[in-house]
Amino acid sequence: NAGVMQNPRHLVRRRGQEARLRCSPMKGHSHVYWYRQLPEEGLKFMVYLQKENIIDESGMPKERFSAEFPKEGPSILRIQQVVRGDSAAYFCASSPNRRPSGANVLTFGAGSRLTVL
Amino acid sequence: AQTVTQSQPEMSVQEAETVTLSCTYDTSESDYYLFWYKQPPSRQMILVIRQEAYKQQNATENRFSVNFQKAAKSFSLKISDSQLGDAAMYFCAYRTTQGGSEKLVFGKGTKLTVNP
Numbered sequence: 001n002a003g004v005m006q007n008p009r010h011l012v013r014r015r016g017q018e019a020r021l022r023c024s025p026m027k028g029h030s031h032v033y034w035y036r037q038l039p040e041e042g043l044k045f046m047v048y049l050q051k052e053n054i055i056d057e058s059g060m061p062k063e064r065f066s067a068e069f070p071k072e073g074p075s076i077l078r079i080q081q082v083v084r085g086d087s088a089a090y091f092c093a094s095s096p097n098r099r100p101s102g103a104n105v106l107t108f109g110a111g112s113r114l115t116v117l
Numbered sequence: 118a119q120t121v122t123q124s125q126p127e128m129s130v131q132e133a134e135t136v137t138l139s140c141t142y143d144t145s146e147s148d149y150y151l152f153w154y155k156q157p158p159s160r161q162m163i164l165v166i167r168q169e170a171y172k173q174q175n176a177t178e179n180r181f182s183v184n185f186q187k188a189a190k191s192f193s194l195k196i197s198d199s200q201l202g203d204a205a206m207y208f209c210a211y212r213t214t215q216g217g218s219e220k221l222v223f224g225k226g227t228k229l230t231v232n233p
Contacts (some may be wrong), residue, residue, distance in 0.1 A: 033219070042123075042208050043221070059182035110159065
């Protein structure tokens, strides 16, 4: 079991460009969560997705950020027209297919570090 | 909204000694889950220990144990016989049982240094 796979591990973009971060959940997991970690901070929830559905996007900035989890393929976090303040580590986590339950434990990927020049 | 506070930005401990990391949280819910995650320099988030709020018994995982004080909304992590590999950022996290989401609320973390 390969775990939660995130790529790229490091991404450098210039201001105004687009950043796309990918996340493949663990085998058998269909719930995906994205978190952002700013320097010297804890992780902050951004969005929770199931296949083809956004369940909770209460932590997503209103503009420039979007996320999807298609029927086939990885989940994508997309940041348009990046600014320096978007520089952070972005973590994906997944949990099992079964109905969300307190018994489930999120498994995290190793994160993608975005640097905006 | 729930909040999690870790009041110690940094802690250090001698190898083989014991250290306790503090965490407090604020919630109006009666049932919830609490977690400690470790983040080594590799940045991988690793689950250390989990506590269900309805359980009075403190969770234990080998050298790691918690002191869960529900009334005080306190959830400290004790690391016994500290090892060099324990050096990392440690994050306390809260999860609601409401709303069908497994969303976690994290504290800002405590950086633990282990001195040989």
